[in-house]
Amino acid sequence: MVKHLFELQATWPGGRNDIGEITAGNLQTKISIPPAMDGPGIGTNPDEMLLGAAATCYLISLAAMLERAHITPQSLTLTSDGIVDVTNGVFTYEKIIHRPVIVLMDDAPTREKTMAQKLAEKAEKTCMISKAIAGNVAIELDVTIR
Template sequence: MSEIHTFAVTGRWPADFHQGGTLSADGLSVSFSIPAGLGGPGLGTNPEELLLASAAGCYLITLGKLLRNRRIPFSEIRLESRGFVENDRGLRFDRIEHRPVVLVDDPADEEHIRILCEHAEHACMVSSALRGNVAVQVMPEVQVQTAPSR
């Protein structure tokens, strides 16, 4: 029998959409509104950023676990993610680009790290939920840290 995990978010949205709404969950309390670029007030965050943050957070956790499970030493993963929304007969979240930078001391595992960067997108639960609706691209980079000079 499979184990089921439940996550809950509560929200409020006022009749006047220029005020924006709120969302809360364990560890989350955020104001949000329609982005200014889409005709809203641009207060707090917006659903598009929240979706992107969810995809980025899941990707980072998954990549970190894959690297750790394969015993590949790294000091940090840095990530820039971008979401692209198209307005083609209605708004549509078209694609996400993840640009991870994995900081390592030894470049020996570089090719393996690049493969795991791609694999993390396929193993991430949020990416799996988006698959078929939103394209996700990964553009990894591995940076070798140099020891500080004395």
């Protein structure tokens, strides 16, 4: 069995609206509460990081699946939205919506388009981060194949 260790180091000066720092491999950034939640909005925050983890895991999973299926898109892009609900002062990460756009060659056969759609759906179910948040944060897909 192979296990991978990912380590993050964090410093925080103390108060709610202070600014901390994190380091994890190639990721080095300041952290604080976003302005939408009455924070200073310096660096990134847990909400953006969860969205970033889910989006990049999905995108890399999709790219790997397309490659294994011998589908080479002209371009592969992704926009993802994280929806956080605030009810009675309680913040709940409600859902993430991934909107991948897979642009295939103009002469791509219908079966390739169908396969790209299936792989876009499968990538969400196999992504490590999607599996980690399953049952807590809903994930929706809005796939565009051109």
